[in-house]
Amino acid sequence: MELLIAILVLALLFDYINGFHDAANSIATIVSTKVLSPLQAVVWAACFNFVAFFIAKYLIGDFGIANTVSKTVYEPYITLPVILAGVIAAVIWNLWTWWKGIPSSSSHTLIGGFAGAAITAHGFEAIHSAVILKIVLFIFLAPLIGMVVAFLFTLLVLNLCRKAHPHTAEKWFKKLQLLSSALFSIGHGLNDSQKVMGIIAAALIAAHSQGISMGVHSVADLPDWVAFSCFTAISLGTMSGGWKIVRTMGSRITKVTPLEGVIAETSGAFTLYLTEYLKIPVSTTHTISGAIIGVGATKRLSAVRWGITRELMTAWVLTIPVSGMLAAIVYWLLEGIQAG
Numbered sequence: 001m002e003l004l005i006a007i008l009v010l011a012l013l014f015d016y017i018n019g020f021h022d023a024a025n026s027i028a029t030i031v032s033t034k035v036l037s038p039l040q041a042v043v044w045a046a047c048f049n050f051v052a053f054f055i056a057k058y059l060i061g062d063f064g065i066a067n068t069v070s071k072t073v074y075e076p077y078i079t080l081p082v083i084l085a086g087v088i089a090a091v092i093w094n095l096w097t098w099w100k101g102i103p104s105s106s107s108h109t110l111i112g113g114f115a116g117a118a119i120t121a122h123g124f125e126a127i128h129s130a131v132i133l134k135i136v137l138f139i140f141l142a143p144l145i146g147m148v149v150a151f152l153f154t155l156l157v158l159n160l161c162r163k164a165h166p167h168t169a170e171k172w173f174k175k176l177q178l179l180s181s182a183l184f185s186i187g188h189g190l191n192d193s194q195k196v197m198g199i200i201a202a203a204l205i206a207a208h209s210q211g212i213s214m215g216v217h218s219v220a221d222l223p224d225w226v227a228f229s230c231f232t233a234i235s236l237g238t239m240s241g242g243w244k245i246v247r248t249m250g251s252r253i254t255k256v257t258p259l260e261g262v263i264a265e266t267s268g269a270f271t272l273y274l275t276e277y278l279k280i281p282v283s284t285t286h287t288i289s290g291a292i293i294g295v296g297a298t299k300r301l302s303a304v305r306w307g308i309t310r311e312l313m314t315a316w317v318l319t320i321p322v323s324g325m326l327a328a329i330v331y332w333l334l335e336g337i338q339a340g
Contacts, residue, residue, distance in 0.1 A: 001212055003080045007203045010087045012233045015196040017091060018106040019049070019237020021098045029261035029292070030181045035174045044178070045185040046238040052189025053231035063227065064279030065191060067219040068131060069198025070205070072111055073118040077126035078206045081334055083199060085120075086113035089327035093319070105283030107195045108319045111135055114199065116324025117331045135281060139316055142271055142282040143290025150267035150294030157263060158298070173258035180265035185238075187272030188284045193230045195281050200226050260295040267291040286316060 027041035036044060056063055073082070090106075090113040097104040111132070118126040161169055197219075204216045204226075216222060268288040275282045 001214075003084060004203060004207050004212060004214060007080060007084050007087060008200060010084070010091060011196050011200050011203070012229055014087055014091050014094065014106075014110065015193065015230055015233035016237040016240075017094050017098070018192055018196070019046075019234040020240040021094050021106055021237075027181065029264055030177050033174065033177065033258045033261050035177045035258065035261070041181070042239050044181065045188075046235040048182045048185035049189035049193070049238050050231055050235040052186045052193065053227060055186060056190055056194070057224075057227060060190075060276075063194050063197055063219065063222075065194035065276065065281045066197035066201055066222075068135075068279050069111065069114075069195050069281055070201040070219055071128050071131055072114050072135075072198075073126055073202070074128055075205060077118055077122045078202050079121065080203060080206050080210070081331065081338075082117040082121050083114065083203045083206065085117035085331035085334055086110070086115075086327045087199060088330045089113035089116065089323050092326055092330075093323050104319050105139075105285050105316060107192060107281050107283050108135070108139065108316070109323045110195050110199060111281065112320035112323030113327040114202070115320075116327035119324070120328040120331045136320065138275065138280055138282045139286060139320075142275065143286040143293070145274070146268050146271045146287045146290030147294035147297070149270055150263055150291040151298055153263050153267055154260065154295050154298040157259065161259075170258055173262050176262045177258055177265070180262045180269065183269035184265040184272070184284075184288065187269045187276070187287075188238075189231060189234060190276050191272050191282060191284060193227075193234045196230045196233070197222065197226055198281075200230070260292075264288060264291040264295045267294065283316070 027036075027038070027045050030036050030044075031038050031041050035041075087110070090109040093104070093109045093113070094106055115127045115132060201216070201219045201222055204214060204222070205218065207214055208216055265288070268284070268291040271287045271291070272282070272284065
């Protein structure tokens with residue numbers, strides 16, 4: 001029982017860290033264009049992170065991404081020590097990348113840690129390779145979709161607004177950024193909160209197999225407090241902000257105007273809603289980064305700082321294997337402590 005409680009606490013701590021780690025995703029452009037102050041922006045984003053809970057529960061009617069995450073490892077191989085090692089590794093990697101200002105993927109950190117601990121404990125037969133391959137594929141597809149949608153959307157909007165007065169257009173797009181940021185924050189809440197729900201579901205399923213009273217049979221049996229606490233934790237984390245990553249996302253990739261901010265956030269939101277429909281956990285970081293690159297590329301390819309982009313891509317590709325190796329080390333340490 002103590003192990004299960006430790007996992008629940010650490011999972012919600014990870015969710016909180018995810019909030020301030022990924023706060024930059026939904027507020028970077030709205031801050032860099034000075035539509036809102038940093039404090040106003042994080043409060044705005046946090047509110048819509050929480051609105052996502054009601055959308056998932058009462059409009060969509062299920063938590064499909066949570067179900068996908070919980071199936072990363074086959075049920076017979078899911079144990080509480082495996083989950084604990086995965087969550088600890090994810091917390092370590094997320095804190096380190098936040099400290100360095102690297103906008104890595106919280107979702108892939110969590111999945112990499114979970115899978116890495118399971119492989120260490122039971123071998124490669126423990127992981128659901130089809131699920132993991134689909135998630136890995138969207139490391140590349142999510143930013144690509146965001147980039148293409150943003151590129152085409154920018155061309156469309158520029159064509160429609162070519163006769164508008166620049167000052168009037170900028171004023172309108174600053175107002176529209178409030179809407180586009182809200183849309184993206186809802187997508188962030190829908191996607192990222194459910195990843196932690198999936199890990200908690202896996203822990204409760206493992207607990208059920210061990211006869212612990214809090215256990216459940218499946219994600220469908222999760223009590224309401226799990227979803228509520230996950231969406232609350234990520235909202236509180238978002239309110240804490242993540243200013244180093246805001247600078248990377250808001251200005252270092254390419255300089256963003258209010259018009260481009262609206263397009264980047266709307267394109268990112270579209271991608272997140274698409275993957276929510278497909279029940280595929282993706283990185284909000286990858287999604288908005290791709291959208292910002294797509295916006296910058298419409299001006300000229302040199303407007304995108306490709307050196308920074310290469311650094312981001314390297315961090316994205318390394319996240320799952322590094323998290324997996326960290327989880328392996330943590331699992332070995334936990335096994336050593338238990339044996340001692």
